[in-house]
Amino acid sequence: MENETKRITCGVCHAYLFEDDDVVYCPVCGAPHHRDCYKSIGHCAFEDAHGTENQYKKPDLSENGDSVKYESKPAENAEDSVKCEICGASYAAGTPNCPQCGAPNFRSVGGPFARFDFMGGVPEDMDLGDGVTAAEARRFVFTNTRRYLPKFAEMKFGKKTGWNWFAFFFPCGWFLSRKMYLEGIVTGILSVCFTLFIIPFQNIFYTYTPTDFSNQPDLFSTVISDTAKNNVPILILAAVGVILQIILSVLSAVFGDRTYRNYVITNVKKIKTESEDADYDYHKKGGANFFLLLAGFLAVQYLPRIIMSFLK
Numbered sequence: 001m002e003n004e005t006k007r008i009t010c011g012v013c014h015a016y017l018f019e020d021d022d023v024v025y026c027p028v029c030g031a032p033h034h035r036d037c038y039k040s041i042g043h044c045a046f047e048d049a050h051g052t053e054n055q056y057k058k059p060d061l062s063e064n065g066d067s068v069k070y071e072s073k074p075a076e077n078a079e080d081s082v083k084c085e086i087c088g089a090s091y092a093a094g095t096p097n098c099p100q101c102g103a104p105n106f107r108s109v110g111g112p113f114a115r116f117d118f119m120g121g122v123p124e125d126m127d128l129g130d131g132v133t134a135a136e137a138r139r140f141v142f143t144n145t146r147r148y149l150p151k152f153a154e155m156k157f158g159k160k161t162g163w164n165w166f167a168f169f170f171p172c173g174w175f176l177s178r179k180m181y182l183e184g185i186v187t188g189i190l191s192v193c194f195t196l197f198i199i200p201f202q203n204i205f206y207t208y209t210p211t212d213f214s215n216q217p218d219l220f221s222t223v224i225s226d227t228a229k230n231n232v233p234i235l236i237l238a239a240v241g242v243i244l245q246i247i248l249s250v251l252s253a254v255f256g257d258r259t260y261r262n263y264v265i266t267n268v269k270k271i272k273t274e275s276e277d278a279d280y281d282y283h284k285k286g287g288a289n290f291f292l293l294l295a296g297f298l299a300v301q302y303l304p305r306i307i308m309s310f311l312k
Helices: 035-041 134-141 145-156 165-169 171-177 181-207 219-230 232-274 278-285 290-311
Strands: 023-025 032-034 081-083 090-092 127-129
Touching: 023 035, 032 035, 035 278, 127 145, 127 232, 134 145, 134 232, 134 278, 145 232, 165 171, 165 232, 171 181, 171 232, 171 290, 181 232, 181 290, 232 278
Parallel strands: none
Antiparallel strands: 023 032, 081 090
């Protein structure tokens, strides 16, 4: 296949193909792909354009050796063509997906749609660290890549921290949902322990009845006052628990994105060098599991009460 793929790009990742690459060709239109890229989507990147005027055609290479990328043929009537918001290719307005990159044609769906860049403005070939490209990180992160990839890029250039609201409100659940199991378990255990500090004060709070504070405008102030008079250690323990819980949430929010970036880079490197089935490992180790987010949230909410019931 010498020179067949010279300066031609893969239909999926758009990286240039070289003679020593493992390349496969679509049996319908002849579009070249990396074998792994083809397997990752299970079909030709230009499948939606097969049999139409936008079907892939091998680009001519310029005489001066300039690189040439595939461009879809625009419709004859400019009003009947759209420009892809992701890769910039022009194609017929009725085509459901861009033949170049596969991005959805929002106009064909109907209604007002804002520009959506799955890379968050980060170039696909950008090295996010240790040779892991943004395209590889996107494949691993899979969901909400528009948020995470720019964060990873900023950290590549020196930014040490960030802020993650999900990690702030649900530290255990967020780590677990992103399959960082060790971090999720540790934050979950700490959250349960800190909540145990607060439960004795909550029990006092719940024992009050409306008649106890009918002449008091603020029940919370009443409970704190009575607890301070009768059981100072419970009030101190509750205050410590609240403070520690806030500290844990803030640390998770500040360092969560950096921890996730390191997790992504470490696992992508391992998949690239050790995996026998990259597709399976990307799916198993990457993406998000929202069931674990719910499980982590429920565990932190209810496990302390269950523990206290056994300690009585």
